[in-house]
Amino acid sequence: MRTQIRLLVALAALGSLAGPLASAQSPAPAASAPKTDEAALAAEFDALGEAFEAAQQEYYKKLSALYAPFREREPSAEELVELERKAKELEPLDPTKSFAPRYAALAAKAKGTVVAAKAWLRVVSFGGGGEFTAEGAIAALLAEHLERAELAELASTLAYTQLAPELVRSTLGTLRAKSPHDTVKAAATLSLAVNSQREDVARAKELYRELVAKYAALDAGWGGTYGEIGTRALFELERLQVGMVAPDFEASDENDVKFKVSDYRGKVVVLDFWGFW
Amino acid sequence: MLPHEKALVERLKDKPFALIGINSDGDAAAVRKLLAEQGITWRNAIDVSTEGPWARAWNVSGWPTIYVLDHKGVIRFRDVRDEELETAVNALLAELEAAK
Structure with missing residues (x-):
């Protein structure tokens, strides 16, 4: 239960970031729309982002109030059922569904511009909504915006997604093969590795090695460089699996006493990695 | 997790068993305070943050992450919790007893 609440808090924190991140300006590409129009569209995108953020804060505030009594204690079985029922009641307030059509409408209006790409990216991140699906948004992004650096966000989003594995693989394959940007290719390679890890460890390792070989110095924006991320993932796959002798590690405890895993043979x-934060 | 872990540590206090936390909440002083508040008696490695050296080295990206090692230091279970953790530890202790 504590984990679920933590996840919720983490999501709320992410939500408050989503607005500013999404509205970050990127260099205008060569587009057909005149500059003034594009500035107006960008302003519209930012305004939509602010409205979304406000609606999301409102939603999270209500969810957070619901879970507040259980920060200090575990809910009983009955309370858990009640919590789930109430959380479900709040779902219509979740703005991702109602905002997906608004972003899709903006994407149609801004067709061919970077604003359209950014609007479709939001629809993907929402998992679609109304008559607009994430699949449709991905199709539009690949058909009309494949040359844009903004598609790194699409690649990253697809690391963890509910979308069909076949669509995820083919989309990431297209980004890896056809994007002109290393940032997009590296993000797609990482996401494909993450997706392969469960069913095809050999393929996942190959992809992590490719990440280390080709994009070692490139900053992934989270977790360090792609070289570091790939190296750590390979260490986990090659040294930390069930049946392997645990690699030794030296650490210092709460009394500043040093110890090693091998002291416990x-x-x-x-070994429990944990924290309250 | 915590109530289960406390019960486990108490039940196995005379057995060849150790629970080691790798904590990401802060420095040694902060963790000492936290352990006292929570009544946690077992040893904790001070990993300082979620980007601490041990978490980084072992590619930990979700908390809690759990590894269960047998008496030879072999990883035998990953990410077992509560009853499952209890069962895993019991099985490995039985194995150790049988190997004697």
């Missing part, structure tokens, strides 16, 4: 050991 002869004992059954549970």
Whole structure:
């Protein structure tokens, strides 16, 4: 339960970031629309972002109030059922569904411009809504915006998604093969590796190695460079699987006493990475 | 997690068993305070933050992440919680007893 609440708080924090991130200005590409129109469209995109953010804050505030009594204690089975029922009641307030059509309308109006690309990206991140699907938004992005650096966001979004695995693989494959930007290709390679990890570890390793070989110094924006991310993922796949001797590690405890994992040979050991933050 | 872990540690206090936390909440002083407040008796590695050296080295990206090692240091289970964790530890202790 504590984990779920934490996740919610983390999501709320992300939500408050989504607005400013999404409205970050990027260099205007060569587009057919005259500059003034594009500035107006960009302003419209930003205004929509602000409205979305306000609606999302409102939604999270209500959800947060719902979970507040259980920050300090675990809910009972009955309380848990009640919590889920109330959370479901709040779902219509979730702005992602109602805003997807608004972003789709803006994308249609801004067709061919970077604003359209950014609006479709929002529809993908919402998982679609109304008559507009994430699949449709992805199709529009690949057909009309494949040359844009903004598609790195599409590549990253597809690391963890509910979309059909076949669509995810083909989309990431297209980005890897056809994007002119290393930032997009590297993000697509990482997402494809993450997606492969469950079913095809050999393929995942190959992709992480490619990441280390080709994009070592490129900043992933989160978790360091692609070289670091790839190296760490390879370490986990090659050294930290069930059946492998745990790699030794030296650490210092709460009394500043140093110890190693190998000090505990002869004992059954549970290593628990945890925190309250 | 915590109530289960406390019960586990108490039940196995005379067995060849150790629970080691790798904590991401802050420095040693902060963690000492936290352990006292929570009544946590087992050893905790001070990893300082979620980007601490141990979490980084072991590619930890979700918390809690759990590894269960047998008496030879072999990773035998990952991400088992509560009852499952209990069962895993019991099985490995039985294995260790049988190997004697």
